[in-house]
Amino acid sequence: MRLIVCCKRCSTKNTLKIKASDRVEFKKRYGCKIDLTCKKCNAMNKYEISDIKAEHRFDSSIFFIITIAFIVLITWFLWSSAKGRISYSFGFLPIGISIPLLVFSVFTKVRNDKVRNFNKS
Numbered sequence: 001m002r003l004i005v006c007c008k009r010c011s012t013k014n015t016l017k018i019k020a021s022d023r024v025e026f027k028k029r030y031g032c033k034i035d036l037t038c039k040k041c042n043a044m045n046k047y048e049i050s051d052i053k054a055e056h057r058f059d060s061s062i063f064f065i066i067t068i069a070f071i072v073l074i075t076w077f078l079w080s081s082a083k084g085r086i087s088y089s090f091g092f093l094p095i096g097i098s099i100p101l102l103v104f105s106v107f108t109k110v111r112n113d114k115v116r117n118f119n120k121s
Contacts, residue, residue: 007038022121054118070100
């Protein structure tokens with residue numbers, strides 16, 4: 001999760017290097033307003049906590065590619081460990097597919113919950 005603020009002058013998204021799980025924690029650490037200089041137009045403005053939004057990072061697509069790779073590897077390993085017994089091989093395929101997908105879905109849900117909690121608070 002990354003925190004962003006849109007510039008009041010040029011509407012550029014500026015990423016904050018500040019970490020907070022919700023707005024209450026943000027307020028405790030940094031106060032009600034923060035000063036920020038825009039990366040594009042160099043305008044310095046004060047932003048309230050309500051101006052800060054949370055977004056997903058790029059790493060979800062990378063994690064999805066890793067999940068697909070794990071699906072292929074686990075399926076290949078389970079298929080080769082059955083050593084030609086067709087009935088066992090087809091039984092292992094759902095296991096090889098479901099375990100990485102379960103990990104990916106839990107990871108995605110946790111990330112979505114963090115972003116939703118910050119934006120709602």
